[in-house]
Amino acid sequence: MPFEADLARALDRTTDSLDPDLTELMGGAVERGRRRRRRRTAGIVAGAGACAAVAAAGLVLPGVLAGSRAGESDIAMVALAMPRSAISDQQMIRALEATFPGGRFSEVAGQSNNPSDPSAGYVANAGLVVDDGHGAARVGVSAVRIKLPLQDGDGLSCDAKPVPEGDSCELTELPSSAAIPGGALVMAEENAGAHPAGPGTAHRWTVTVTLKKTGAQLQMVQWNSLGGGTGSDLPKPTRTAPPLSSQQAVAALTGAAWAPILGAVG
Numbered sequence: 287m288p289f290e291a292d293l294a295r296a297l298d299r300t301t302d303s304l305d306p307d308l309t310e311l312m313g314g315a316v317e318r319g320r321r322r323r324r325r326r327t328a329g330i331v332a333g334a335g336a337c338a339a340v341a342a343a344g345l346v347l348p349g350v351l352a353g354s355r356a357g358e359s360d361i362a363m364v365a366l367a368m369p370r371s372a373i374s375d376q377q378m379i380r381a382l383e384a385t386f387p388g389g390r391f392s393e394v395a396g397q398s399n400n401p402s403d404p405s406a407g408y409v410a411n412a413g414l415v416v417d418d419g420h421g422a423a424r425v426g427v428s429a430v431r432i433k434l435p436l437q438d439g440d441g442l443s444c445d446a447k448p449v450p451e452g453d454s455c456e457l458t459e460l461p462s463s464a465a466i467p468g469g470a471l472v473m474a475e476e477n478a479g480a481h482p483a484g485p486g487t488a489h490r491w492t493v494t495v496t497l498k499k500t501g502a503q504l505q506m507v508q509w510n511s512l513g514g515g516t517g518s519d520l521p522k523p524t525r526t527a528p529p530l531s532s533q534q535a536v537a538a539l540t541g542a543a544w545a546p547i548l549g550a551v552g
Contacts (some may be wrong), residue, residue: 319483321504365433367409367501371550373429374398382427384543386529389416399429410547411476415512421525424513425506427539431551432501436460441494441505443472454479456532460495465540474532479511479520488521491528500552504539506530 355475383391387405396412413426436442444455453476460470472495479488488511496503508528512521538544 290332293459315437333358365437367433369399369401369408369410369429369431369432369551370500372399372401373410373547373550375410375412376549377409378427378429379414381543381547382412382414385538386416386425387429387430389418389529391416392422405493410551416485416529418529419511420527420529421523422512423525423529424509424511425529427504427506427544427549428503429551430503432496432503434501436496436498436501436535437472441503442496444473444475450478450481450484452481460536460540464499468497470498470540471496472536474536479509488523491532491535493532493539495536495539497548497552500548502548502552504548504551506535506539506545508535 295407305519311505315354351473375398378398379394382396383389383394390416394412394414397407397410399410401408409428409430411426411428415422415424417423432442438445444452444457445447450454455473455475458472458474460466462469473490474494477490477492480492483489488509490513491510492505494503495507510523510525510528512524540548
């Protein structure tokens, strides 16, 4: 199954580091790149608490990172904090589907978090294939809580790792508002699924919104393809652009559909 070739970067940063010892997790950092490589060989598609369910469903943001970034094994580490309350897989799926009104969905899967049991997961996520009439695209969102104070790291700084030629990364801030008290950091990235990229190479777009006051973080990953795979297994593009622009993704993640998730995380 091509989805087993790589994990979503959004999930690498969290699910690969779900150690049962909370003290160890909180005191340490989340190693994404190295652990992704070890887990990838075993065909694990999600966190320790949901491997079987996710594998049966085929994905939770499966293979959203097909083609590693240069220097990925040296990416900065980010420490996680315990989510404020539990979030179910169905909550994540409903919020994700509400993000694409009128879309047709397939290959839907999700993962719950479980703050009362660290070994069961710090991350909640959902992934699916959406067809909005412009071509099917794989999309997904993960929800975690980052330990305060925020440090530089994946999803928080464009300097966390090298950006290959042709890819892009932009870090901006949202001012404090009723929807996002204290404001938020927003990182928007575009990455080719393989390098060097050609006209038939699929791309992924990643938007990460991190609330500065609570550390609640949502990360949306969109492909202009069915996602996943490496080399000859990398699916070809099904469309020229993702379902949502970066601005639309930010508006969605800070809007009504995701407000309950952000509140539960932080």
